Amino acid sequence: MLTGVLHEQDEKQAELLQSVLDCTSDGIVVVGDEGEVVLFNPAAAELIKIKEGERLGLRARVFLPEDETTPFPADELPSARAIRGEETSAVEVFLRNEYWPQGIYLSVSGRPLYDEDGRVRGGVVSFHDITKYRQALAKAREAYADMLQFAHIAAHDLQSPLATISGFAGLLRAEYGDEVGDEGREYIGFLVDEAESASRKVEGLLTFSRVGTKGDEFTRFDLNEVLERVLRALAAEIKERGAVVTKETLPIVRADEVQIERVLQNLVSNAMKFKPPEQFPVVHVSAKEEGGSWIICVADRGIGIEERFFDKAFYLFGRVQGGEDYPGDGIGLAVSKRIIERHGGRMWIESEVGFGSKFFFKLPE
Numbered sequence: 001m002l003t004g005v006l007h008e009q010d011e012k013q014a015e016l017l018q019s020v021l022d023c024t025s026d027g028i029v030v031v032g033d034e035g036e037v038v039l040f041n042p043a044a045a046e047l048i049k050i051k052e053g054e055r056l057g058l059r060a061r062v063f064l065p066e067d068e069t070t071p072f073p074a075d076e077l078p079s080a081r082a083i084r085g086e087e088t089s090a091v092e093v094f095l096r097n098e099y100w101p102q103g104i105y106l107s108v109s110g111r112p113l114y115d116e117d118g119r120v121r122g123g124v125v126s127f128h129d130i131t132k133y134r135q136a137l138a139k140a141r142e143a144y145a146d147m148l149q150f151a152h153i154a155a156h157d158l159q160s161p162l163a164t165i166s167g168f169a170g171l172l173r174a175e176y177g178d179e180v181g182d183e184g185r186e187y188i189g190f191l192v193d194e195a196e197s198a199s200r201k202v203e204g205l206l207t208f209s210r211v212g213t214k215g216d217e218f219t220r221f222d223l224n225e226v227l228e229r230v231l232r233a234l235a236a237e238i239k240e241r242g243a244v245v246t247k248e249t250l251p252i253v254r255a256d257e258v259q260i261e262r263v264l265q266n267l268v269s270n271a272m273k274f275k276p277p278e279q280f281p282v283v284h285v286s287a288k289e290e291g292g293s294w295i296i297c298v299a300d301r302g303i304g305i306e307e308r309f310f311d312k313a314f315y316l317f318g319r320v321q322g323g324e325d326y327p328g329d330g331i332g333l334a335v336s337k338r339i340i341e342r343h344g345g346r347m348w349i350e351s352e353v354g355f356g357s358k359f360f361f362k363l364p365e
């Protein structure tokens with residue numbers, strides 16, 4: 001059928017199509033409605049050693065990329081889905097066979113092909129080798145894990161000397177404060193403040209490094225109840241700031257409850273903090289479903305953040321707005337983002353300076 005369609009093209013168009021296919025570095029395979037190979041380009045022949053007339057994947061051993069040993073469900077392959085009329089995009093598979101004994105990773109996309117009556121008559125599958133990319137990613141992950149472990153050990157070892165400095169600086173002030181004069185007391189004050197700030201940073205670094213290793217199992221829980229707990233924990237601050245916090249009905253989710261509570265607490269607390277001094281904070285928490293995932297939003301009408309600082313706000317110790325009105329250590333958002341990423345989700349900001357910010361996080365189903 002498809003070859004028929006191609007034969008009907010005028011010759012020039014067919015030649016053009018052939019040159020495009022020939023010089024495309026992605027493998028491209030056209031299959032008929034039974035999954036038989038109708039057309040393929042040189043890159044496809046090179047990558048999956050395909051032959052005309054063969055059913056796609058006949059000699060291929062395709063596995064899940066996560067463990068490289070569980071067979072990829074045949075029905076879920078992009079070629080099978082394309083001939084069922086489904087589109088797929090960048091599905092990662094691991095291919096190991098006699099040609100690739102070590103195996104290669106492919107990123108595969110598929111689209112159905114329709115005839116004039118709108119019936120599916122086959123599909124187009126395109127793919128490319130992402131082995132180097134996957135290997136680089138694995139190395140980067142390893143290096144990141146090593147770095148976190150190093151940071152964890154360093155922070156752990158710094159806790160005790162910092163506590164000693166803090167403790168003795170406090171004692172110095174209490175016992176000798178009267179003897180050292182104004183300047184001396186001021187110096188001791190700096191010492192106490194800085195030692196406490198360093199202790200908070202070290203504690204933050206420990207919290208950050210523990211997100212991946214000290215998390216709880218994922219369970220199903222009601223986000224409304226978690227938010228209620230957060231609001232109870234922040235009740236004194238809400239009252240003191242005269243904040244109005246409203247919420248829509250939130251979903252039941254599957255996640256690490258303690259960590260998600262921490263994220264919500266960070267976001268609501270920030271939403272109350274980063275507002276002009278003369279203004280009462282207004283915070284709204286909402287949720288919407290998108291493709292089986294939940295997107296939670298904590299919105300405020302505060303000072304907002306310039307777009308160029310969106311990334312910086314998520315860095316560990318990254319602070320965009322400091323000063324007396326906005327005390328903090330730049331830890332909350334970095335920890336929150338890491339928590340959401342541990343859940344396979346994403347966190348991002350929308351904001352307009354002077355009008356407020358929206359912090360979103362997406363939790364996959």
Ligand code: ADP
Pocket residue numbers: 266270271272274300302303304305313314318319320321322327328329330331332333334357
């Ligand atoms: P901290 O609140 O201790 O500064 P965070 O990591 O929670 O640390 O936030 C990092 C920075 O992001 C803040 O210093 C602030 O500049 C910015 N930020 C966070 N939340 C908001 C918000 N709701 N509105 C405006 N800026 C914010």
